[in-house]
Amino acid sequence: MGKIITIGRQFGSGGREFGKRLSDELGYRYIDKEIICEIAKETSLSEGYVSNIIENSPESVYSISYARTLSFGDNYYLNQMRSVYSAQNDIINKFAQRENCVIIGRCADYILRNMNPYRIFVYASIESRVARCINRAENSENINLNELRKNINNVDKNRSRYYEFYTGMEWGNIENYDLCINTSGRIIKDLVPVVAKMLV
Amino acid sequence: MGKIITIGRQFGSGGREFGKRLSDELGYRYIDKEIICEIAKETSLSEGYVSNIIENSPESVYSISYARTLSFGDNYYLNQMRSVYSAQNDIINKFAQRENCVIIGRCADYILRNMNPYRIFVYASIESRVARCINRAENSENINLNELRKNINNVDKNRSRYYEFYTGMEWGNIENYDLCINTSGRIIKDLVPVVAKMLV
Numbered sequence: 001m002g003k004i005i006t007i008g009r010q011f012g013s014g015g016r017e018f019g020k021r022l023s024d025e026l027g028y029r030y031i032d033k034e035i036i037c038e039i040a041k042e043t044s045l046s047e048g049y050v051s052n053i054i055e056n057s058p059e060s061v062y063s064i065s066y067a068r069t070l071s072f073g074d075n076y077y078l079n080q081m082r083s084v085y086s087a088q089n090d091i092i093n094k095f096a097q098r099e100n101c102v103i104i105g106r107c108a109d110y111i112l113r114n115m116n117p118y119r120i121f122v123y124a125s126i127e128s129r130v131a132r133c134i135n136r137a138e139n140s141e142n143i144n145l146n147e148l149r150k151n152i153n154n155v156d157k158n159r160s161r162y163y164e165f166y167t168g169m170e171w172g173n174i175e176n177y178d179l180c181i182n183t184s185g186r187i188i189k190d191l192v193p194v195v196a197k198m199l200v
Numbered sequence: 201m202g203k204i205i206t207i208g209r210q211f212g213s214g215g216r217e218f219g220k221r222l223s224d225e226l227g228y229r230y231i232d233k234e235i236i237c238e239i240a241k242e243t244s245l246s247e248g249y250v251s252n253i254i255e256n257s258p259e260s261v262y263s264i265s266y267a268r269t270l271s272f273g274d275n276y277y278l279n280q281m282r283s284v285y286s287a288q289n290d291i292i293n294k295f296a297q298r299e300n301c302v303i304i305g306r307c308a309d310y311i312l313r314n315m316n317p318y319r320i321f322v323y324a325s326i327e328s329r330v331a332r333c334i335n336r337a338e339n340s341e342n343i344n345l346n347e348l349r350k351n352i353n354n355v356d357k358n359r360s361r362y363y364e365f366y367t368g369m370e371w372g373n374i375e376n377y378d379l380c381i382n383t384s385g386r387i388i389k390d391l392v393p394v395v396a397k398m399l400v
Contacts, residue, residue: 123374174382178384180374
């Protein structure tokens with residue numbers, strides 16, 4: 001069984017970069033999109049479809065309480081969504097059994113709760129997240145700021161619903177994490193080596 | 201104007217020890233109970249009475265929304281409570297103008313918001329907080345665990361209401377802090393030097 005670090009993150013907060021750098025700093029395996037690839041293999045669904053199910057929170061088409069009352073077979077899409085979650089569960093467990101790793105998102109903190117992962121949540125002010133998205137964009141001059149703000153909020157709303165649906169817990173609530181770090185105005189490259197020292 | 205670190209903390213999480221050690225590590229002034237002493241001087245109230253107003257959240261006798269509708273003079277106790285908050289505001293500003301400091305609680309993060317303080321929130325699981333309180337107690341064999349748990353929750357309910365009343369913000373919500381750190385199972389003496397590195 002490896003040492004596990006899980007990273008929850010607001011969209012645009014730099015959480016993915018934080019996780020990647022942390023895995024490099026500690027020499028841990030970085031696990032992010034490879035989960036989607038593995039799920040696609042296990043479920044025979046396309047990677048794009050799996051990614052859509054995971055990233056776009058299809059349960060947002062149902063209310064959480066309604067979706068919970070449905071049993072398997074009631075609804076084809078819901079059924080498939082649950083198969084993907086179940087495959088994801090197996091795959092995350094397999095990775096975690098095998099070696100030390102940093103896992104981005106996907107309720108890994110909850111899925112691996114019996115392995116005592118170190119659970120980090122990365123967040124930032126909306127202004128800082130907008131700025132980070134613009135810096136990252138290829139054609140930043142074409143960005144509509146209002147649209148961008150709306151998109152950021154939508155992605156996080158989906159992440160929050162997805163997390164709540166599968167874990168019954170509140171996404172971004174301190175109680176569910178060991179460290180919550182605000183990246184507003186901070187350089188992630190400089191933060192990571194310090195945080196790494198907390199973990200060894 | 202000094203560099204300011206503010207520490208919000210759940211009762212029993214070790215936030216006060218964290219703040220004291222951090223101030224020692226950084227060579228900053230540690231500000232905690234001296235605020236009460238200064239307020240007592242300014243308001244001519246006794247230290248015990250001031251402490252009671254601050255620590256025991258007297259606004260819990262009113263609903264927050266009702267208390268907000270009252271104007272000065274409506275109620276003697278509410279009036280005095282506001283005088284104490286106002287004196288506290290002045291004193292915290294005076295300390296912060298003078299030198300680098302670590303300030304424990306008392307809405308200092310909000311009061312000094314224009315000075316860009318580094319805002320830390322220290323928290324822990326209820327089990328860990330119970331254990332810390334027992335370790336700290338002189339006669340730990342006489343402690344009733346249910347009572348202790350209830351007391352811990354009550355103190356935090358008061359802190360939360362106090363913070364919400366004066367700031368309009370949610371106590372312990374990540375959005376209001378730069379770093380939220382869970383001390384469950386951690387040794388504060390070891391954590392502090394690492395956190396200090398984030399701040400220099």
